[in-house]
Amino acid sequence: MTAALALAGYALLVGAVAPYALARARWAHRAPRLAVLVWYGLMATFTVTVALALYHVALREEHVHDGLVGLLTACGLFPVAFGPASHTAADPAALLPPALVVLLPAGWFLRTVWRTRRAQRRHLDLLAVLGRPSSEYDAVIVDHDTPAVYCLPGRSRRVVVTRGAIRALSREQLQAVLAHERAHIAGRHHLCHAVAEAFERTFPRLPLARHAREQTALLLEMTADDRALRHHSRETLAAAMYEVAAGQTPRAAFGAGGSSAAVRLCRLLTPEAEPHRATRLGIAAGSLGVMLLPLLIACGPVMG
Amino acid sequence: MRPLGELEAEIMNRLWTWGRPATARDVLVDLGRTRSIAYSTVKTVAEILHRKGLLRREKQGRAWLYEPTCTRQQYTASLMQDALGDNPDPAGALLSFVERMSADEVEALRSALRAAKRRSGT
Numbered sequence: 566m567t568a569a570l571a572l573a574g575y576a577l578l579v580g581a582v583a584p585y586a587l588a589r590a591r592w593a594h595r596a597p598r599l600a601v602l603v604w605y606g607l608m609a610t611f612t613v614t615v616a617l618a619l620y621h622v623a624l625r626e627e628h629v630h631d632g633l634v635g636l637l638t639a640c641g642l643f644p645v646a647f648g649p650a651s652h653t654a655a656d657p658a659a660l661l662p663p664a665l666v667v668l669l670p671a672g673w674f675l676r677t678v679w680r681t682r683r684a685q686r687r688h689l690d691l692l693a694v695l696g697r698p699s700s701e702y703d704a705v706i707v708d709h710d711t712p713a714v715y716c717l718p719g720r721s722r723r724v725v726v727t728r729g730a731i732r733a734l735s736r737e738q739l740q741a742v743l744a745h746e747r748a749h750i751a752g753r754h755h756l757c758h759a760v761a762e763a764f765e766r767t768f769p770r771l772p773l774a775r776h777a778r779e780q781t782a783l784l785l786e787m788t789a790d791d792r793a794l795r796h797h798s799r800e801t802l803a804a805a806m807y808e809v810a811a812g813q814t815p816r817a818a819f820g821a822g823g824s825s826a827a828v829r830l831c832r833l834l835t836p837e838a839e840p841h842r843a844t845r846l847g848i849a850a851g852s853l854g855v856m857l858l859p860l861l862i863a864c865g866p867v868m869g
Numbered sequence: 870m871r872p873l874g875e876l877e878a879e880i881m882n883r884l885w886t887w888g889r890p891a892t893a894r895d896v897l898v899d900l901g902r903t904r905s906i907a908y909s910t911v912k913t914v915a916e917i918l919h920r921k922g923l924l925r926r927e928k929q930g931r932a933w934l935y936e937p938t939c940t941r942q943q944y945t946a947s948l949m950q951d952a953l954g955d956n957p958d959p960a961g962a963l964l965s966f967v968e969r970m971s972a973d974e975v976e977a978l979r980s981a982l983r984a985a986k987r988r989s990g991t
Contacts, residue, residue: 677959684962690921691948693874694881713952715965749964758961807978815972826967834985
């Protein structure tokens, strides 16, 4: 039972403590792409840890003494003939809870992607009759006075610009905004959103789930900003952000959380250098360690 | 698929402009003024629009009369509701450049931008 308890404790740490630390980490906004990966690492770690903990509870520690071979035998990944004869762990009931913990997020992910497509299809139907494709901007123009620029990522990728946005933005600003939107499409950011949403559906109310969804959304916007900055100046992108926001009807202020645009604009105007290469490697190695530790706990003979 | 998409817009635009139900043949006659196009093509696209819920149809004699289900403005409003709504569902279906903000936040952005301009100016 020691291993199951250790795994449960670890899951608690990853699911309820680590997200608060990572959400406040100062390096994250300076290396948004790395930070997104670390968030995914935490989500994967939590899922695997919970699955392993349930697995241990189900097997009542039978296999733990045999370390990795025992674990793999029990999983059916290792021919039973090679394992100790006592391990007739082909009991499907024991494998059901841990398998569910892994399959559930996968199922939610597929459902989210499917629903994304369905929502987009309706939007695309309307766009086909209302929008005017513009080869100049490589975007679809919609006749509407409110400035708005957005993209529909995925299979039927489109960038949409309203007349209001073309009026409000200078040529240079518009190009910067379009570059931002194209970065979303090229980076397949809708799939990243779907992962976070699937995780939150599987583990509702888990601090990691909420933080991961909010933070990755913000960080993905930052990576798109960074991509736009390759060819456009910070001032241009920042001014465009203000112009688009100022032209829309403001929403009622509610909740304590400020908008992500304010954070992004601040980041654009007071740039900080990307963390040193060694720091980035350290962060990557650290999160890899975080991912591997539950496997060590589960399989390590130490914990027997 | 591109030409069909353009034809969809052309048919809708005509029906919106006319403001009355029309048959595929009526549309064909009008389209035929500027180019040659087959009746079956117009008919097919009208049926596609009907299936998508953009046109409703009613039998009159042997022909179908088509009519837009909503005005152009209503459809545009619905499109913008998707784009400017507070909570796109599901997340990631539509990625906006900036989400809508409160008036205070817009004001904060403006002063941040001004301050930055002053800094770079001096």
